[in-house]
Amino acid sequence: MPESRSARGRSALAALLALLVVPAAARAQDCGIPAPEGRFAVLGGAGLVRHDFGDDATGRDFGGAGAWNPAGPLAFSAGYTFRDLEGTGADPSVVRAAAAYRLPALPFIGRLCIKAAAGATRFADDVDQTDVTTFAAPVGLVFGRSFAVGATATLTPYVSPHVIFATSDSRLFGFDLSASDTGIGAEAGVQALFSRFIGAATVWWNNLDESLGPTAFPPLQVALRVGLVL
Amino acid sequence: MKRSIAWLLAASALAACSEEPSAPAEQLYDCLFGNAHGLDVGQVATAEGAAGEGICVAAGEQDAQFVYIPFLARGSEGAKLSVEITGGGFAPVTGAPNAAVVPAGAARGALGPDARIAPPNDRFHHEFLRRERREFNTRLRPAAGPPPGGATGLYRDVAPAAVPTVGELITFNVSTSCDLPDLRTGRVRAVTDRAIIVTDTANPDGGFNADDLSFFGETFDTLVDPVAARHFGTPTDIDGNGRAIMFFTRAINELNPPDAESIVLGFFWNGDLFPRTEEPRFQACPTSNLAEMFYLLAPDPQGEVNGNVVPLDALRRIAVGTIAHEYQHLINAGRRMYVNNAVQFEDVWLNEALSHISEELVFYAASGLTPGMNVDLDKLFEQERYVDAFNRYVAQNFSRYSLYLESPDTASVVGEDATLETRGAAWAFLRYAADRAGRDDAEFFSALVNTGASGVANLGDVIGANALEWMSDWAVSVYADDAVADALPQFTQPSWNFRSILPALLQRQDFPLAAEPLTPGETTVVTLRGGSAAFRTFGVRAGQRAALVIDVDDGPPPDNLRGSILRVH
DSSP, X not given: OHHHHHHHHHHHHHHHHHHHTSBOXXXXXXXXXXXXXXOEEEEEEEEEEEOOSTTTOEEEEEEEEEEEOOSSSEEEEEEEEEEEETTOSOOOEEEEEEEEEXXXXXXXXXXXXXXXXXXXXXXXXXXXXXXXXXXXXXXXXXXXXXXXXXXXXXXXXXXXXXXXXXXXXXXXXXXEXXXXXXXXXXXXXXXXXXXXXXXXXXXXXXXXXXXXXXXSSOSEEEEEEEEEEO | OOOOOHHHHTTTXXXXXXXXXXXXXXXXXXXXXXXXXXXXXXXXXXXXXXXXXXXXXXXXXXXXXXXXXXXXXXXXXOSOXXXXXXEEOOBOOOSSSSTTOOOTTTTOOSOSSOTTSOOBOHHHHHHHHHHHHHHHHTTBXXXXXXXXXXXXXXXXXXXXXXXXXXXXXXXXXXOSOSSSOXXXXXXXXXXXXXXEEEEETTXXXXXXXXXXXXXXXXXXXXXXXXXXXXXXXXXXXXXXXXXXXXXXOHHHHTTSOTTOSSBOOEEOOGGXXXXXXXXXXXXXXXXXXXXXXXXXXXXBTTOTTTTOOBOHHHHHHHHHHHHHHHHHHHXXXXXXXXXXXXXXXXXXXXXXXXXXXXXXXXXXXXXXXXXXXXXXXXXXTTOHHHHHHIIXXXXXXXXXXXXXXXXXXXXXXXXXXXXXXXXXXXXHXXXXXXXXXXXXXXXXXXXXXXXXXXXXXXXXXXXXXXXXXHHHHHHHHHHHTTTSTTXXXXXXXXXXXXXXXXXXXXXXXXXXXXXXXXXXXXXXXXXXXXXXXXXXXXXXXXXXXXXEEEEBTTBOOOTTEEEEEEEOO
């Protein structure tokens, strides 16, 4: 009996690996845009962010996004999140948008995309001493690959190194702190598509100078989103 | 703020230029998006050195007012330190309590020193002590073995000397030089159990009569000496007469130049305790009078000496306070030389503070009031003797303290200069320290006098804590006491309600503390010396935050700058 159970386990693992290594049809998720080919998806989710303010302020993001993958190499996404920074005096609003262009598939690697995103944040107090607006734009490549999991599901891991430009137009406690910075960053994630349901788990990291303020792309962020394909 | 991850540096080609933000950006963003002090009324947050570079406070649910109090924690004044305070998020400072509280009864008169006599020339006194300490420290020598005065403080087992009799003439040196004597002749006018009262035979006409001089002697016996001996220690007795000599001499009047706006009331001179010939423990001071004695201003109703009128009645009222002051100096020096085996005299600021404490202790003994009662105007006016004792013994201390309050950033508790402000601050601080220490006054002050240590180190030994930190807390109490609800005990001054008494004493409608408001977006520079503090106020609206950035020489504050934030409202 023990050998039999072990053998069945090895068979199952082999089957799972076989499924994972079977490339699925090329999809826009390869570019980190959570919408299947030719479809529109709406997602909602939450995430954790960490800024370097104070003693590394942490917080949560809540929001929604839409992603559109028209037939062809282009895909788009846009969303809004409310950032609740723990124990702080300000909770900025965040909007983000991204566009990706899918290049031909590469052997052994999968899809290669060019992706550009933009995000803005804003916080203002009601006594006209603080008004912080930031704009950040990561531009880079996306390496992604989709794998069929079973008959109806697709799993798409990807990684996207990028350069990120940021600028802020900020008045803080009455001081003009407008500034700009350029840094490097990376986004990595995995998206899962099952029937009409789509899910995405994403990690962002960059080394932007936080003296710019709380950009749409904080130094460290993780997010989980789930949604429907329309 | 940019995270320094080594491997990222290799990617410097990508991680390109970073435009330098304006200086306080990091602290301001830290404040807006990071942690803030959410202080309740009366609470204080204190940070030292670089930890105090960025200060962030949150008002909470109600409008708030704060005061920022930087204190330079140095045991001596030293070089000035310019502190730049920049910040924002401030709302106007409005509601009470602020620095301009008007207490009930502020308009009451009758408080204050006698206006018929010019105020004491504290600058002379302080400079004198400073010079004296410098000179006589070099005349003390470390030596092994027991102190020359033994356990009793009696010098060399001297045989009891003959006590002078009334009418006897004695010659004293009145100069303060060990090399150049200035001899004056005095006549013994009264001898009591503990005092010998002598007047200069060359004093101006219209001086004290026999009753006045007997009064001084008896008051010394029954009030000053018991209080001083209990709190500072038994005086030495190098001349073996068992008494202190008080010499009312025109030599003091001569120290006051024509039309003097302030006058020298008297002094004690260390030289009189030194031997005239070399000894193992002491260098010689050939002009020494070899006596426990001090010198006092003589009445001069006609202004014979340099035209300065010294009314008899006025001097009669204040002389006992001067005697109490000088007597502490005498006890302090004598015990250091002959009992404590000290190789240095007390720092001038602490020596002065102890002498002003001596005056205050005589006030308590004369009035029947006690330390820790938070005496206010109403209390003082309960009985005439309270007011009388106040005016005789401590009104000048209050006046000096008020001068400190008017310029706390340029004055110093441990000031080496002869400022009135330093003496006012040092007295108020020492009273605060005694109250905070929670020990019996006699035990506390006696410990300060009966030691070989001096200054901040001496105080630190006695309180068992960092004396400079106590000074910093005291600076907070200068604002908080009797003005801020729920202030913690270390930020209060339990013995006096200065906010109640000072406006009445000064005949003004507000408390004289200089506490300037901060302006958002502007840099305020305060220049501190060691032992001095500044008071800068600001408001914060409900739900808002305010940020302060503290710079010194374009960098973070040095370790000895302690910044305290007090929520006052």
